[in-house]
Amino acid sequence: MNTILLAWRYLWARPLAAGLNLLLMTLGLGSMTFVLLASAQLARAFERDLAGIDVVVGAKGSPMQLILAGVFHIDVPPGNIPLAEVQTLARHPQVAQLIPLSLGDSFRGFRIVGTTPAYLAHYKATLAQGTLWGAPMQVVPGAQVAAGAGLKVGDRFAGSHGLGGGGDAHGATPYTVSGVLAPCGCVLDRLVLTATESVWQVHETMHGGAPEAGPALDAEDRAALEADREVTVALIRYQTPLAAVTFPRWVNSSTPMQAAAPAVEITRLLGMVGVGTRVLQGFGAVLLLTAGLSVFIALWSAVRERRADLAMLRMLGAPPWKVGALLLCEALWLALMASVLGLLAGHGLTAVASWWLQADQSVALSGWQWIAAEAWVPLVAVGVAVLSALLPAVSAYRVDVGPLLNPR
């Protein structure tokens, strides 16, 4: 028999109180874990998707919208920009690399993005099977899309007009899957990638009749269509960091397009999301405080209830520190169990949230990733336990043996 085991016995001698305290502490620690995980993973997901993109150029409108649509693919783009303008940008001396993205169609809610192989190279994506597109109308779906829609090499499907799904199907111009991406943990996972030309072809066919239908378009019409070709956004990497000073201003003032710096917009966004994070953190703190108080009350009443038991221990020769340690140990047991359960609950909650967000095809969260900040959870638990056990333990330490001999 030792203090740790004995504290365990005493704890579960009152199963209802112990269970309730455990539940309260678990809720507090669980929400703390969830907030830590979610905010860390969101920040990391943003950073990963943003990495290496210095500026995004697109149609005039809200810069935040441009970033959300062009980099994270969680908002509709403000509009399109003429291909000719983009080609001019690409030749700008301050631009090291320009990746065009054409949005507009989707497949079962996943966006079909017309781009160049540079987009894949930018995120260091690799193919799980098949090859990259070799011709227009060949597509490479991301891992999440392939898994969700059950796509494999050789499958054919028609995109639907619009980004939300449920638009008119482009039945006349089906896509063929030429390869499937390996999971990259980035935005590509939930995109269907194809050549920019595919998007143009789909829409020119829609407006001009099927290409097989013969020369429905004369050369003049075709030239007009080609002159009207557009992309949605251009992701740009600068030649030199100095470009950040002049390039966006130049785009915004002397072209019909706007340039938005992702870093600036995302700081703004995280600032807004941060309110939610702080509300959750506050909520978790209140829960923890409640749990701490409850543990305190439970231990305090345990000392009162067991005053005689504790006095008996003193009578049997136990030094005061041993009696105090017994109380402290009970609280630490609660902290330990609540830490384990709280961490599990937090991760479970994150897993549920990730499943939910995945269904929503927005941000990728993972329930079973561990982060260093989680080390705070058991530390906070022990802190709360020690704080709430302090007074009861001191009271147990100073328990009076007198009433034992004088029970009146």
Next chain:
Amino acid sequence: MIDTHDLRFRYPGGAELRFPDMALPQGGTLLLHGPSGSGKSTWLALVAGLLTSSSGTLVVAGQALGGLGGRARDAWRAGAIGLLPQKLHLSDALTVAGNLGLVYYAAGLPVDHDAITRTLAALGVGDLAARRPAQLSGGQAQRVALARAVLRAPRVILADEPTASLDDAACAAALDLLRQSAAACRATLVIATHDRRVAEALPQASRLLFSSQKDMNPASMGHCLL
């Protein structure tokens, strides 16, 4: 053995209690008589090393308690004193055997399961080891508490009102058990009681009479060795 000389104790802010001198040989029996609040409990607490006398000498089981520090007193008490309190204070969080195990836990010793089994059996409650104290009858619980008191063969057994709520037959049985248990480990037996039946059952015991605290002075307190 218990030897006191000019033993005094003062509660913080209270009047000083003076106790009559006592010389009880090892293995002897002592009855403490007197009304509630007359100092019986204080005397027991002093002998058990739970309180420190303000003056005088106190030697219990060969140990002078005056010069003993807190930690040493706890360790000494664990080995030398067996207490049978009036309320038995068996913990319902533990089995009967677990309650006896507390004796070793408190003393910081490994649990001697054989001794627990042996002692419970000797007191006729060997088959109750796995029960919870709440499941015991009053008499069974008292035997278990007595087993806890004598588990480590103490030099002195202190029993506080052991017969207070017992009928005559149970009272006699309880006193027999106490006497036998004390004899088995050759312990000095001290019984604080205001039960006339105890005095009648133990006519050869030493007496220490306490009177109510108000008129307490050495003259009004006496002890007689019969």
